Amino acid sequence: ELRLSVNASMREAVLESVRAFRNLHPDAVIVSNFAASGALARQMAAGAPADLFISANPEWMDFVVAQSLVATDQVYILATNRQVVVGSATTAAGQLTDLADITRIAIASPESAPAGRYAQQALRQAGLYDELRSAGRLILARDVRQALLYADRGEVDAAIIYATDARLARRAVILFEVPQELHEPIRYPMALTLTGQKKALAVAFRDFLLAEAGQAIFAAQGFVLTD
Amino acid sequence: MQLEVDLKLQLGDFAFSAAFDVTGRQIGIFGPSGSGKSTLVNLLAGLLHPDRGRIVLNGRCLQDTDAGIFLPPERRRVGVVFQHAHLFPHLSVRNNLLYGYRRTRPWHRKLPLPEVARALDLEPLLERGVACLSGGERQRVALARALLAAPELLILDEPLSALDHGLKEQIIPFLRKALRRFEIPYLYIAHSLNEMRLLTNRMLLFKKGTFHGLADVEQVARERMSRCDFGYLNHLQLGESREVGDLQAFRWGRTELIVSRREGSEPGLFELASKDILLFKRHPEALSARNLLEATVAELVPCDGMIGVVLDCAGEGLVATVVKEAAAELELRQGSRVFAVIKAVAFRRLL
Amino acid sequence: MQLEVDLKLQLGDFAFSAAFDVTGRQIGIFGPSGSGKSTLVNLLAGLLHPDRGRIVLNGRCLQDTDAGIFLPPERRRVGVVFQHAHLFPHLSVRNNLLYGYRRTRPWHRKLPLPEVARALDLEPLLERGVACLSGGERQRVALARALLAAPELLILDEPLSALDHGLKEQIIPFLRKALRRFEIPYLYIAHSLNEMRLLTNRMLLFKKGTFHGLADVEQVARERMSRCDFGYLNHLQLGESREVGDLQAFRWGRTELIVSRREGSEPGLFELASKDILLFKRHPEALSARNLLEATVAELVPCDGMIGVVLDCAGEGLVATVVKEAAAELELRQGSRVFAVIKAVAFRRLL
């Protein structure tokens, strides 16, 4: 039995990978648990069973390492991501500084979601953050999906979200990409836990994800391949 | 009050139907338990909807199912005093009293609060909450509350049956005085014929949900005399009185009756049980009873082993009950002369 | 029953204190409203905790604050019949009756359900719910429920005062019969002295929370005779009877009393109001009353404008009330001979 604790934003890609992996290992029993990275990390800290942890937030990976649930050398980067700005097709914005003229911009809450932190860094670099924040024009959402929801429903004029999430948009369109040098690289760390390390199946699955077949699935979902 | 009623209503198994047309100020409603008296009250007050029918009060149509007329309870001006006072627990006595008053058009209001409160002896209670009132006080508050709303018709649904004997005696005089005084026509429901006799002259009879006609209260009372423990209760209206030693002599028609001082000295209505009257063939001597009246036997009414003797005492009627043996021994027959002996303590003031 | 009580309790402003030691089977508790009767009941039953004191029932210590003894209510074997029956609404009549029975040790149980149900006329009700019982039925169920638990002491706290006059008359005989029959000692609380006289011989008097001594019920009743509407109510124990025409002649000591047939023919206890006795100086002729007794005046008790005449009729005591004038006219004094006249309808069977 293989237990996965996966950040909810990677649900589709992981489910797809599990299906593909099952073709190779028809008898594998794989139980996946999807939630926010923080919740997953705390669950593991409380002793909840998990063999493989995929986090959207490197901080939570550091947390489980610090808790001695994961060996430092087990941490791999599974995928990376990019940030884009979405909004209604009529919004006139081609670069970050254009956001200064836009009424409301949604980002994920920088405190609780890594996406928020990346967006915050980008806006800071562009010199917009404090102005938007103090003018009350910055709408902080729970997570990227919620920021996208706001943009999709037209509640905000633009939202800074992951490129992978932008694919879910129905009405909002991608206005432009956020230059990657404006924020830390967006990385999805993955690690086998101490229990997972001992399971051959877990190791096999980890290797499957890092191998070509697995990486292709992630690429298809919009996650940029790690080099 | 002129009340015209023609109502039909089916409640589960119970079929209610009444059609009558009655005029008067003091009408009773009489019938065994479950005969539909309260149902009639609810219909008249607009708390229940008939299947079919109409109600016309003093020419004003309160309800007519054929014409689609339905006046809601608050616009009927029909007041109800329920068996259990149903006072508002969140209001003081004063605000309970004023509840209806404030909702009555100024030109309809008949009586000011102070007058009603005085008449019903409620003045000391006005600022109290209603939780700590005694049963009799509650009932008086309920009555005053209904009176202050100056209804065109007041319905009293067994207002006294929750009370014990002592309280009843305390309230009936109030009730009678208040209702007379404030000239509000009323329908009175009671199980006790004596209560009924004190407060009404005629009554609507009900049986199993059906109206059975209008009857004279005294008539019914006499017919039932044998069922009562005390036989028949005579009601005597006594006039002015004077002191006679330690006793009080009241005017009664052309003669006088000696009554114990305890019953007070004002004119009023007195009760005298028929079995408290002793009959003698000849004038007895030196006896403890204070009243000795010469009378003629007007009628003999046999009932259930006893004989009711209707007497004519100088023009006033009086009913005595004697056992059959006594009637024979005294050779009672219509027209015979007898002496009626009554103790001074046998009288009880009703009002 | 031997009951030893020494209790003190402060409830807000109300200070309760009682110390007595009483032996007997039928004891009353008498006192005005708010005098602490129900407080005593709650203390005896263990529903209230005294500040200080002890209770010993038949040598068994139920409570002793000094010794730290407290027997909880369910282990005291003190039954209570409350003023409002307090039947369990979720149980049938049968299960209400059995509630206490099932919780009584088999060797303590005295009576089986069928017998109690028969005695209290509850058989037709057993399978009914308690919601649809009449007031009298409820009270009988409450009584039966307490009896079936076979308490060592039964306390009846105004079990009848919520009932109207008619129901009271219906229940008192049941109560008396049942309590005698099942030989359960009891404490009886009532406001009515007449109820008390029927059910107890001696009573504990309470006033403002304080025990005021033990009194003889008849004594107190006589002292209060003038306050009662009917004067004093004589209680006569009449013996065997025989038919005399349409009437019934009952043995009373060495003489006979003629009573209306309506009161039945078995021996029993009868009530006779003192004012229903007429006194004559000489033997009267042809009168409607059926009883004419020769009597000696044993004592004259003046009270409140009236005079109570204690008569000795061939050894039996009887109290008549007359007004002062009559007493003077009849020249009543201790030892004088008079004729007492009583109508056959004046008697009322109590039991």
Next chain:
Amino acid sequence: MLEFAPADYQALWLSARVATAASLLVLPVGFALAWLLVFSRLPGKALLDGLVNLPLVLPPVVVGYLLLLLLGRQGWLGGLLARFGIQVVFTWRAAVIASALIGLPLMVRAIRLGMEQIDPHLLQASRTLGAAWYDTLLTVVLPLSLPSMIAGLSLAFARSLGEFGATIIVAGNIPGITQTIPLAIYDYSNTPGGEARALALCLVSIVLSYVVLLLSELALRRFGWGTSRRQGSGSRAALRKSPSS
């Protein structure tokens, strides 16, 4: 031990304001709905009952989503309000509305339980004394429902204090503007090492709810005709092992 950032104070103050406003807002609505459910003979009563229960049955997130659909710029009510220059979404008003809606079923249930205890004869008496139905509603039903309304208020207030799912969707999680205590706690709990501050905020929230609970008990005692009409609480003792010790 308890250290608070300025944003925490803002969250505390905002939470208190939102919970108060929400429970006061939901009170009249709850009263009206309880009245409909207890006294009226609407044909769709069972349906209404189900509708009132919806915010309890649905995950708060769904409630928030539906509210966003309704109140957002594209929503019909939001569009209407926008024309009057009123914006609801992403303001503290949205938090109030979300909390109120979530608390509604609790409020209605509490008031219903109270209303069902009112003696219907009192209502009849009031009608025969000349009060129309709305008059009776205001002068008899309303005052007699006060104790249960207070119980409902304290329930709704407590539920408000803990409301997260619906609020974060319609109001956003904007520190100082819409970030109530649960939202701030969420932020802290999603930061490694934020436990202590999350816990501190929880404690504050508990103290606040506790104060309201005590206040409502006090108010209940003051308006508690329900108990004073009876023998009083002393006789509750019957269920204790020994009456006074």
Next chain:
Amino acid sequence: MLEFAPADYQALWLSARVATAASLLVLPVGFALAWLLVFSRLPGKALLDGLVNLPLVLPPVVVGYLLLLLLGRQGWLGGLLARFGIQVVFTWRAAVIASALIGLPLMVRAIRLGMEQIDPHLLQASRTLGAAWYDTLLTVVLPLSLPSMIAGLSLAFARSLGEFGATIIVAGNIPGITQTIPLAIYDYSNTPGGEARALALCLVSIVLSYVVLLLSELALRRFGWGTSRRQGSGSRAALRKSPSS
């Protein structure tokens, strides 16, 4: 229109099971707590009252974390249970416990409101008839509280159906094992084109809660001595505009 994946059926079935188990589990606990709060004279009664209200006041996520701390392998209760080979976290049992705890304040409040209506004289009568306090509790208080217990059950069941925050933390979001309807809805809202299926699950949840609501109304009517002892519901008419139309 309503299309369900196999996982949806599992979620539906799990939700029904969890809500039923949680409300049945919380019933005796709620009864006991209500009894303590109404009848006992505990010194810490006000404190207990506040404690019982905690799951209502705290954000569900916090309740979930606290449960996780308690029931996890590192938690003292979880450690204890682990020794007996019982694992709670990440099983449907955890979902039941989370739902039960969240529903507890509602259950206690409903039962309290009912218990406070019981005539204390009945308890006294029962004591004098030889019933010890626990006997009275079982044979008088319990049956007379049935109506309010049913109301509490339906409240707790409804709340359970919508429980998300605490469940996802202690039970995890594991399809087919701990994924209840609200968790499935959460997943769908994170999936392209998942709205329709999320909506379908909402509807199912609503229908389920509605069935339980109707059942509880039926049961209430059967056990409703409360109303049958009075004049009956007919007299409610006094608050209607016209009594029968």
